[in-house]
Amino acid sequence: MTVRIAIRRILHTIHAVRDVHAARKLYQDVFGGIAFAERYHQGEDRDMALLYAANHMVEPMAPRRPDEPDTIFSRYLAKYGESLHSFELRIDDAVEAAGLCQERGLDLSTVYPKFFFVKPKSTGGIVVQLCGKPLENDPQDYRGWRPDWIEGHPSSLRRLHHIACVVRDMDAALAFFLDVLTGELVSDGRIAHPQPARQVRLTLGDTTIALIAADDPASGPIGTYLSGPASGVYALVWEVDDLDAARAHMASIGVALTAPHLEADGIAIDPAAMLGARHEFRLPG
Missing domain, CATH: 3.10.180.10 (2,3-Dihydroxybiphenyl 1,2-Dioxygenase, domain 1)
Known part of the structure; x- marks a missing residue:
C-alpha cells in the first residue's frame, strides 16, 4: 500500500502583498481579523503577519524591498502581482514528507527542514506549502479556542x-x-x-x-x-x-x-x- 502524507489541518492561506501593515489593517477592517504575530524572515528578506478571519488564518506576506528583484518573494510579486499565493498544510514531519514527494517524482522548491513548497506543475497548477511545525502562539492550538469567536461581527x-x-x-x-x-x-x-x-x-x-x-x-x-x-x-x-x-x-x-x-x-x-x-x-x- 502506498504511503500517503497525513494532513493535520490547513494552517493558513498566504496573501502576497507589497505592504504587510496595510494588508493586516485591511483584514482587520473587513473581517474583524485578529493578528497574533508579525515576523521578519531574514533569509528571504520578507515580512509577514499572522491573523485569524473567523476560523481561518491568513498570512499577508511582503518582500522588505518589493521593487528590488534580488529576493525570491520580490521576484514572485513582480511576476504574479498582489494576489492569493498558496495555502499551507500542517503535517508531522517536513523532511520525511519532502522525501516521499521526491520519491513520487514531485518537483519541490524552497525546501527547509520545517517546510517546503510543491511546485504547481506537480499539483495540477496550485502552489501548496507543507509545514512540519506548529506556529508559535497559534490561538487554535490553545485549549478554549472557539472557531465561532467572530459571532456578532457586523458583516454576520x-x-x-x-x-x-x-x-x-x-x-x-x-x-x-x-x-x-x-x-x-x-x-x-x-x-x-x-x-x-x-x-x-x-x-x-x-x-x-x-x-x-x-x-x-x-x-x-x-x-x-x-x-x-x-x-x-x-x-x-x-x-x-x-x-x-x-x-x-x-x-x-x-x-x-x-x-x-x-x-x-x-x-x-x-x-x-x-x-x-x-x-x-x-x-x-
Missing part, C-alpha cells in the same frame, strides 16, 4: 466555507491531493457559474477545497485568470448569516463590491479593493 461573518482553486490539470491535482496526501473526496460534479466547468470538492484536514477545471480554459473569467501567471488559489469563499448585513458592512468601510464569479447568489469584494485577492460570500448550506 461565520466561517470559511471553502478555498476555491483553478487547476490546469485536474488529473494531476487529484493524484496529488488524494494519492500523495490524505485528502478525502466529497463530490465530483459540474458548475455553470462563472462558466461551464468540472468542480471536485475534497477535504484536507478540517477544510474544504474546490478544484475547478473549465471546459474552455481559454475563455471567460477563468481563462482571464489563467492567461497570465497564476498561483491556482482563486478565491476564499466565506459563509455569512445575512448578505444584506455583509453588503452594509462593506459599504460602511468603503470596500467596493463586484459581481461574484463563484457564488451566483452571493456577493464578492472587488479584488482591487482587497490587494488583488478574491473574497466571495454566501449563505450557509
Whole structure:
C-alpha cells in the first residue's frame, strides 16, 4: 500500500502583498481579523503577519524591498502581482514528507527542514506549502479556542466555507491531493457559474477545497485568470448569516463590491479593493 502524507489541518492561506501593515489593517477592517504575530524572515528578506478571519488564518506576506528583484518573494510579486499565493498544510514531519514527494517524482522548491513548497506543475497548477511545525502562539492550538469567536461581527461573518482553486490539470491535482496526501473526496460534479466547468470538492484536514477545471480554459473569467501567471488559489469563499448585513458592512468601510464569479447568489469584494485577492460570500448550506 502506498504511503500517503497525513494532513493535520490547513494552517493558513498566504496573501502576497507589497505592504504587510496595510494588508493586516485591511483584514482587520473587513473581517474583524485578529493578528497574533508579525515576523521578519531574514533569509528571504520578507515580512509577514499572522491573523485569524473567523476560523481561518491568513498570512499577508511582503518582500522588505518589493521593487528590488534580488529576493525570491520580490521576484514572485513582480511576476504574479498582489494576489492569493498558496495555502499551507500542517503535517508531522517536513523532511520525511519532502522525501516521499521526491520519491513520487514531485518537483519541490524552497525546501527547509520545517517546510517546503510543491511546485504547481506537480499539483495540477496550485502552489501548496507543507509545514512540519506548529506556529508559535497559534490561538487554535490553545485549549478554549472557539472557531465561532467572530459571532456578532457586523458583516454576520461565520466561517470559511471553502478555498476555491483553478487547476490546469485536474488529473494531476487529484493524484496529488488524494494519492500523495490524505485528502478525502466529497463530490465530483459540474458548475455553470462563472462558466461551464468540472468542480471536485475534497477535504484536507478540517477544510474544504474546490478544484475547478473549465471546459474552455481559454475563455471567460477563468481563462482571464489563467492567461497570465497564476498561483491556482482563486478565491476564499466565506459563509455569512445575512448578505444584506455583509453588503452594509462593506459599504460602511468603503470596500467596493463586484459581481461574484463563484457564488451566483452571493456577493464578492472587488479584488482591487482587497490587494488583488478574491473574497466571495454566501449563505450557509
